[in-house]
Amino acid sequence: MHIAIGSMGDLRPQLTLAAALKERGDDVLVVGLEEYADTATEADVPFRGLGAHTIGPIRPAPLGRLVAGSQTAGALLIRRWMARSAEPIARTLLDVVRPGDRIVTGVLGLAASRLLAAQRGCKTFELMLAPTLPTAYGQCLVGAVRPDRSALNLWASTLVRRGSVSMGRPIARAMHRLNTASSATCAPSTSEHVILACSSLLVPQAPDWPETVACTGHLAAASPQWEPPARLQRFLDAGAPPVYIGFGSVPLRDPVGAVAIQAEAARRAKVRAVLHPAAGFQEWDRDFGPHVHLIRDTPFDWLLPRMAAAVHHGGAGTTQAALAAGVPQGIIPYTLDQPYFARRVAALGLGPEALSTRDLTPQRLARVIRRLTAGESADAYRARAAQLAESYHDRGGLTETVEFVHGW
Known part of the structure; x- marks a missing residue:
């Protein structure tokens, strides 16, 4: 039950x-x-x-x-x-x-x-x-x-x-x-x-x-049967691994404006990006630039291992999916448990300190993306993410949970 x-x-x-x-x-x-x-x-x-x-x-x-x-x-x-x-x-x-x-x-x-x-x-x-x-x-x-x-x-x-x-x-x-x-x-x-x-x-x-x-x-349930849309696969095949940027179910005041900020930040950071717009976004046909691709719901266990880094809101599921994928993380927390996971990501050396929502501009977001993808800081984040991902996969969360339920 x-x-x-x-x-x-x-x-x-x-x-x-x-x-x-x-x-x-x-x-x-x-x-x-x-x-x-x-x-x-x-x-x-x-x-x-x-x-x-x-x-x-x-x-x-x-x-x-x-x-x-x-x-x-x-x-x-x-x-x-x-x-x-x-x-x-x-x-x-x-x-x-x-x-x-x-x-x-x-x-x-x-x-x-x-x-x-x-x-x-x-x-x-x-x-x-x-x-x-x-x-x-x-x-x-x-x-x-x-x-x-x-x-x-x-x-x-x-x-x-x-x-x-x-x-x-x-x-x-x-x-x-x-x-x-x-x-x-x-x-x-x-x-x-x-x-x-x-x-x-x-x-x-x-x-x-x-x-x-x-x-x-x-x-987390694996999604081995999932097949990506052809446009997404073509985008991934066309260049270096992109950065994922998405904020889960967080309701934003201006979903279109948020995507515009993310696209401009990616352009300034000179990276490609996969963007997951917030609820309420309707302008799927709008051109935000050839360096970005917009996605709807996509299984993280398929998507995130193909990313160079993940920028997100710090929800429990997204944070742990990125941990499992072995990618550096940049977190922009909004509320509830998100500031906590942002602190833990920084403490574990998986990414920089959280970026406040009040400071979310293309310039500041680009700075976070560059720290995750270029230079010595990115090398350190990637190495730490790979190390923890290996340990993560040695610990079967679902198996342990089933055994715990049956053990009492």
């Missing part, structure tokens, strides 16, 4: 893990937002809709940009959405969760999973994509107050953790109101574990985490 409440970025690791458990012979089911049914079908994973849809208030572009720039605004919108969606989600969970099930969930489903563990003897595994557990160690914590060990880190992260878990409590309260979760069907279980789906090369294990926390590695 996998409870996927959140974005597509939350869903994909759940599907990857579910598919691996299914291949092992487990009976799996992913329950998630209604829009994700087709994605689950493509992954060949059984799916049940939660009776709730994508967080509606984030769909309009202005509100999306507000959420991207403010963690407080994002949390308030999630709470508003959760209050409205809690009852259909609760009904679905009560219907599909069986006594003794293993439940894998993100933080929004954690309160409900704890209730089901107490009432139906289920085992709960929280799937984390970035380190947000309370700890005193700044190198192991998103949003650390101090970079090293500090009591302030432990205090602040404990408060943030309580707030994050509380966002999912409306589902548990709805389950109580429905009066069908009040009687236990088997001995209560207090078994709860945390899967931190990050490479330990990128996120070190905090000494003060409990033994029920496992940093198992990034959950």
